[in-house]
Amino acid sequence: MSNQFDVIVIGGGPGGYIAAIRAAQLGKSVACVEKWKSPNGEVALGGTCLNVGCIPSKALLASSETLEHTAHHLAEHGIEVKGEVALDLAKMLSRKDTIVSKMTKGIEFLFRKNKVNWFKGHAKFTARKSDGTYQLEVSGEGAAQTITAQHVIIATGSKARHLPQIPVDNRIVADNEGALSFDSVPKKLAVIGAGVIGLELGSVWRRLGAQVTVLEASSGFLAAADEGVSKEAWKHLTKQGLEIHLGVKIGAVTTTQQGVSIAYTDKDGKAQTLAADRLIVSVGRVPNTDGLGLENIGLAVNERGMIDVDDHCHTKLPNLYAIGDVVRGPMLAHKAEDEGVMVAEVIDGQKPHIDYNCIPWVIYTSPEIAWVGKTEQQLKQEGRAYKAGQFPFAANGRALGMAKAEGFVKMLADATTDEILGVHIVASAASDLIAEAVVAMEFKAASEDIGRICHPHPSLSEVMREAALAVEKRALNM
Numbered sequence: 063m064s065n066q067f068d069v070i071v072i073g074g075g076p077g078g079y080i081a082a083i084r085a086a087q088l089g090k091s092v093a094c095v096e097k098w099k100s101p102n103g104e105v106a107l108g109g110t111c112l113n114v115g116c117i118p119s120k121a122l123l124a125s126s127e128t129l130e131h132t133a134h135h136l137a138e139h140g141i142e143v144k145g146e147v148a149l150d151l152a153k154m155l156s157r158k159d160t161i162v163s164k165m166t167k168g169i170e171f172l173f174r175k176n177k178v179n180w181f182k183g184h185a186k187f188t189a190r191k192s193d194g195t196y197q198l199e200v201s202g203e204g205a206a207q208t209i210t211a212q213h214v215i216i217a218t219g220s221k222a223r224h225l226p227q228i229p230v231d232n233r234i235v236a237d238n239e240g241a242l243s244f245d246s247v248p249k250k251l252a253v254i255g256a257g258v259i260g261l262e263l264g265s266v267w268r269r270l271g272a273q274v275t276v277l278e279a280s281s282g283f284l285a286a287a288d289e290g291v292s293k294e295a296w297k298h299l300t301k302q303g304l305e306i307h308l309g310v311k312i313g314a315v316t317t318t319q320q321g322v323s324i325a326y327t328d329k330d331g332k333a334q335t336l337a338a339d340r341l342i343v344s345v346g347r348v349p350n351t352d353g354l355g356l357e358n359i360g361l362a363v364n365e366r367g368m369i370d371v372d373d374h375c376h377t378k379l380p381n382l383y384a385i386g387d388v389v390r391g392p393m394l395a396h397k398a399e400d401e402g403v404m405v406a407e408v409i410d411g412q413k414p415h416i417d418y419n420c421i422p423w424v425i426y427t428s429p430e431i432a433w434v435g436k437t438e439q440q441l442k443q444e445g446r447a448y449k450a451g452q453f454p455f456a457a458n459g460r461a462l463g464m465a466k467a468e469g470f471v472k473m474l475a476d477a478t479t480d481e482i483l484g485v486h487i488v489a490s491a492a493s494d495l496i497a498e499a500v501v502a503m504e505f506k507a508a509s510e511d512i513g514r515i516c517h518p519h520p521s522l523s524e525v526m527r528e529a530a531l532a533v534e535k536r537a538l539n540m
């Protein structure tokens with residue numbers, strides 16, 4: 063195998079592997095370096111998302127929701143379960159692992175199909191040569207290799223942020239990696255951090271039988287979401303049994319073989335202690351830039367440890383790009399993927415563009431939460447005049463038939479032009495429904511456009527149309 067390429071991609075997560083495939087589709091010779099070791103010791107593609115993020119968490123969310131539904135929600139359909147609904151956790155975890163393995167092997171197939179050269183190991187910049195090419199060293203099993211390319215895409219992703227006073231052993235105290243593989247259901251589970259990952263993983267273990275307490279430093283719940291959405295989500299999640307304490311300050315954390323004790327100050331300043339069998343620490347993620355040898359090519363990281371880039375993911379150095387979790391913007395797999403495609407096309411001389419305002423956000427709780435564009439708080443802060451329309455799933459026949467009638471769609475549109483500025487959904491299928499809003503906003507649609515488009519009946523998507531009509535106070539079924 064030659065060691066000179068048109069493009070080297072560092073990292074085989076959703077940003078990196080998609081960038082590598084797109085560059086190869088465009089006729090470039092491409093190498094992708096990935097070092098991730100799966101529990102069976104094999105190096106695997108797919109990054110955080112496929113190995114310990116999006117895919118395994120959604121598999122467990124689906125399994126745990128199925129268990130809870132079967133155990134508690136079939137009676138309203140007139141279905142009686144005779145006998146015990148029992149959990150086989152080992153089988154549930156093994157199903158998740160099989161899905162992960164199928165997906166990561168799928169990327170290996172796509173690399174072979176597109177002739178992307180996969181180097182297994184850790185990549186480090188060693189020099190930028192006088193002709194402008196970048197030289198990297200890959201160290202894995204066997205002797206280190208030197209590879210060079212004119213263009214390099216850094217897609218090294220992120221890892222869980224740990225707190226200095228709380229050592230993570232992924233047994234009693236876990237980050238996202240351990241929390242996706244607990245070998246038994248904890249009786250009492252503590253979660254530090256009520257962000258997306260804390261709420262999703264907290265929901266999984268609550269549904270499987272744990273008593274879950276979530277401690278959050280911020281005084282607001284889901285502060286990035288529209289206020290109406292946060293309130294609705296709070297109502298459902300706490301009703302389901304997630305105990306969430308806001309405005310807490312975490313103190314000493316003591317771990318024993320049996321469990322963990324967390325001292326904290328509550329929102330009223332009172333000292334409290336929470337005892338639990340296990341603890342999940344989900345307090346954000348930090349970019350992976352350590353050991354990359356950036357100093358060897360004269361590139362510094364910013365105060366957040368991220369690599370600074372422009373709107374096209376170009377770093378300060380020529381032909382050097384960075385994408386995904388290692389740069390500014392939401393830490394989301396689809397954002398990383400879109401940046402991967404964009405950069406590969408920029409390298410090919412094309413003029414691609416990403417509208418960062420049209421990147422959807424999803425939280426896969428039950429009901430799901432999804433949004434795109436601006437929240438009401440943001441529009442107020444910007445002083446932008448807007449109209450709002452909201453329609454509940456409780457008035458939708460399909461949602462009632464499915465016994466999934468919680469939540470609403472809320473649409474925000476410009477007061478004068480009617481351009482859609484934001485769409486906010488709480489619903490069982492919010493992750494799929496939001497796609498219509500993303501398309502509409504990418505095409506600069508008005509709320510009237512959605513209101514005039516025929517939607518299938520009966521379907522959850524009718525609620526999107528009714529919310530659009532409600533912007534002009536002319537919803538038909540309310």
Ligand code: FAD
Pocket residue numbers: 072073074075076077078095096097098108109110111112114115116117119183184185186217218219220238259350353354385386387388392393394395396397398426
């Ligand atoms: P990563 O996926 O982190 O991949 C980077 C890769 O680079 C890693 O495999 C790493 O081993 C490799 N690497 C790093 N340094 C080097 C080096 N020097 N040499 C070689 N290889 C290197 N996002 C969503 O959009 N939807 C979700 O539902 C969702 N759920 C999530 C659930 C959890 C529990 C977690 C933790 C995250 C979730 N995310 C979700 C976030 C998503 O996983 C990330 O945004 C996404 O993986 C970022 O992609 P990336 O390619 O930038 O980085």
